[in-house]
Amino acid sequence: MNSKQNWQEFFIPRLIKACGYSAIVFVALIFFFLLREGLPTLVEVPLKALLDPRWYPIEEHFGILPLISGSLLVTVGAMLVAMPFGIGTAVFISEIAPRWVREILKPLIELLGGLPSVMLGFLGILVLAPFLRVFLNLPTGLTALAGSLLLGAIAVPTVVSIAEDALDAVPRGYREGAWALGATKWQTIWRVTLPAAKSGVLTAVMLGIGRSIGETMTVMMVTGNAPVLAVKLNSIFSPVRTMTATIAAEMGEVASGSVHYRVLFFIGIVLFLISLIVNISASAVIFRSKKRAERILS
Amino acid sequence: MPMVKISIQALSLQYADGTESLRGINLDIHANAITVLFGPAGGGKSSLLRCLNRLNDLTEVRTLAGRILVDGQDILDPKTDVIALRRKVGMVFARPVVLPFSIRGNLTYGLELAGERRKSRLDEAVETSLRQVALWDEVKDRLDDPAIALSGGQQQRLCLARVLALRPEVILLDEPTSGLDPISTGKVEASLQELKRNHTIILVPHSIQQAARVADYAAFFLQGELIEYAPGADLFTAPRDKRTGDYITGRFG
Ligand SMILES: Nc1ncnc2c1ncn2[C@@H]1O[C@H](COP(=O)(O)OP(=O)(O)OP(=O)(O)O)[C@@H](O)[C@H]1O
């Protein structure tokens, strides 16, 4: 028995360690691969060509700005949908809904989060896009707006479930304290509960952004995929093309090692960096508010 | 005979999970006195306090029967203005929970909710209420610091001050000194003696000693029932019910 225990003591911690380190190794490998395939772009394609306002690879126009602006436009739009809706739903579930409603809503929203995005894309093409075309009187309903609305719907479950956890973690005493001072339920939510859950709610929003900027299938199906530089606010009503959709649509057709192939990888690097920035700023925000709380408490 | 401020009549409370926490309570609370509710854990003391300013509205309750008259008005009546009631009947909780604002913000929040905007009034309320709980000298130079930076004892007194700032007529205190050292406890008890001149105070003490020290009237609760209610001087020296006697002499509890 003793030798078996020793054996366990020896192997299990090492196994767990190996699992942990392998995660780091995988991320490093992916990043390395991206860099190896994508960085030569900077040598082969002059920077000026990358800043070209046109993406038309067949004629050697490799301007990636339309794709970046397309991704940003759709993501910002998605967050404008997902933030109020997601936070609102989280507040409703954790603060307002009676218990039986909460018990139905929570699993339902988690189910929604697990829905394959290609199904939402279907809905987008068959229902949302025609509706937008008729309702807004546009030449086509396949626009950045359609992408934003659907991506928003995709990000909502993420935002809801994390924001709801954060609200749930606010001590009951905060609410009772405010109620006992004569605050209404709504005043309590707005002035006390939400501010107290601030860092968790911010995390929810950041992860929601991460979820939408990386989403591929839906945007490919509903944004119309026209690589047009989105500079004006009303670009939201025209077709756009995102970085993810471009990579997904074109990677299968390019010759390995060609300039087009390299540029697609370069777009991958840009995408990776954007996600990294979103994640780092999220943790910086959380870290800062934690540190402040610690400083105050000590 | 002192005036009756609150009259509790045949009050029964059952939570949604079936716990019967109050059974047929009849109790008259006198104005300008400290009434102490004491007894072993789970006796229903906190539940009773929470009925008095309708905080139980926000918990899941199966049945709430009986009447609670405050100045002759039945506050359990659905037509009662609950917000006004909570301003009139203030509550201090066992665990101090300062709100995530500055010290000043904690004190002015209730007043701002009540519509007070004049800065002079707010400043005056901040100073008066802090003096009432003997906290003014300790914090007067850092009113804009986050309230969470105060020590536990200071937070507890701040929570009391923030209720006083609303000038309630009745103050409910649920073990307000449970986390405090003897010196802070002494300060709070001294403030209560001051406050009872203008307020009606109902206190759940954190020990029998405290109950005996501060009680003008004392009510002994056991498993949701009111066992004995008498002036403090009588109840702690010559309890009439054997169970009260056993509890205060430490034979059970
Ligand atoms: N929200 C609630 N839901 C269900 N049961 C509850 C709730 N709050 C209190 N109870 C139950 O009601 C009974 C009375 O509780 P209460 O908190 O009023 O006792 P107490 O006298 O204040 O006790 P303590 O001295 O421990 O604070 C207990 O059995 C408790 O478990």
Ligand SMILES: [Mg+2]
């Ligand atoms: Mg209690």
